[in-house]
Amino acid sequence: MTPFHLNNKTILVTGASSGIGRQAAIGISAMGANVVITGRDKNRLNDTFLNLKGNNNIQLTSDFTIEEELISLVKKIPQLDGVFNCAGIVKPFPIKFISAQVLSEVFDVNFNAQVLLMSHLFRSKKINKNASIVFSSSIAATHPYKGGALYSSSKAALETYSKVIALEFSNVGIRSNCIASAMVKTPMYDTAEHQGTKERMDEHIKKYPLGVGLPSDVTNAVIYLLSDASRWMTGQTITLDGGFLLGDF
Numbered sequence: 001m002t003p004f005h006l007n008n009k010t011i012l013v014t015g016a017s018s019g020i021g022r023q024a025a026i027g028i029s030a031m032g033a034n035v036v037i038t039g040r041d042k043n044r045l046n047d048t049f050l051n052l053k054g055n056n057n058i059q060l061t062s063d064f065t066i067e068e069e070l071i072s073l074v075k076k077i078p079q080l081d082g083v084f085n086c087a088g089i090v091k092p093f094p095i096k097f098i099s100a101q102v103l104s105e106v107f108d109v110n111f112n113a114q115v116l117l118m119s120h121l122f123r124s125k126k127i128n129k130n131a132s133i134v135f136s137s138s139i140a141a142t143h144p145y146k147g148g149a150l151y152s153s154s155k156a157a158l159e160t161y162s163k164v165i166a167l168e169f170s171n172v173g174i175r176s177n178c179i180a181s182a183m184v185k186t187p188m189y190d191t192a193e194h195q196g197t198k199e200r201m202d203e204h205i206k207k208y209p210l211g212v213g214l215p216s217d218v219t220n221a222v223i224y225l226l227s228d229a230s231r232w233m234t235g236q237t238i239t240l241d242g243g244f245l246l247g248d249f
Contacts, residue, residue, distance in 0.1 A: 003229040006033035011226060012080050013037050014064070014117070015087035017044035019186035020136060023215035024084055024222050029053040031223055036077055038062050039087075064113035074120040081128050082226040083121070085114045086136045092147035103150060110154035115161060122169075130173035134225045135162050136218075137178040139241055155180075159237050166235035175234035177225050182241035184213040209243030 011028050015021035017039030029035045029052040036058045039045040049059040062073040064087065089109045093102055114135070121127050137155045144152035158178065165176035183204070205212055221238055224230055239245065 003231075004031070004224065004227045006031040006082075006223065006227055009033045009081035009226070010078055011035050011082040011084065012077060013084045013086060014114070015039060015085075015136075016048050017041045019086075020181075020184060020215045020218050021084070021086035022048045024086060024219045026051050026053075027216065027219035027223060028084070028226065029057060031227075033082075033226075034058075036060065036080070038064075038073065064117055065108045067116070070113070070116060070120060074117070074124055074126065077121070077126055079128055080121070080126055080131060082132045082134070083118070083127070084134045084136070084222050084226065085117070087113065088136060090151050093150060094147055095149050098150065106150040107154050107157075110151070111157050111161070114158065118165065127169075127174060131175075132226045132230065133162070133165055133174065133176040134222055135159070135176070135178045137180040137237060139180050139182045139239060139245065141180060141237075143245065162237075163235045170234065175225075175230070177230070177233060177235070178237040179218060179221050179225070180237050180239045180241075181213060181218055182239075182244045183208065184215060184218060186215060207244055207248075208241070209246065209249045211242055213240060213242055 006028060011033045013021055013025040013035060016025040016037035025035050025037045025048055034054060034056040035052055037045060037048055038060050040063050042061045045059055045061055049057065060073055060076055062069045064070050087109060089106060091102065091106050135158050137159050140148050140152040141155035141159050162176045162178050218240060221240055
């Protein structure tokens, strides 16, 4: 039997109401896992739920940035064999215009809420031995851009946090890794296009030897990290960029 299957595993996917999180939840369920999906938008989350394979999936609407909702959510979550943390936002801001409010908005979703979720899950002993944790990062963590101080910093913090999970829980076989994606065609892609110009976006896309990614490309890497095929990988970041960082071509 292939080691890439997810049979008999229960996987939590956050940010599953759209984009990469939605596609990952669908793909993970297709690989045999029971999936617990969460998100803030009830209607979109339900749409994801209706596309999942299997009969033992769960959907839980929750806003992780509200502590009461987070605590309530964790109580409802079953024992987990894996977590894909995919909730995130992009808010470009020039450094001189960063305020405490904007700083909180970005870090609360991209870092703080994910850290608190994992803390509550571990404290409640909801993570099984030999489980796999996966975080959705970005190439911006190591290749920042103008206006991306908060987004890049939040992803860099997430990658470091993932390494500490890998260190602290290796004694029970729990692994933690990140996937650093470049441009992927999601609602965030559309937002970036609207925030700039189509001409600038088209020029940027030309820098990808294999073109921009699809949510399914990221999903395949997530499935690998959640499966037993990646048993010996922990504390790492996999870069998915279609060759973007190779340089000119």
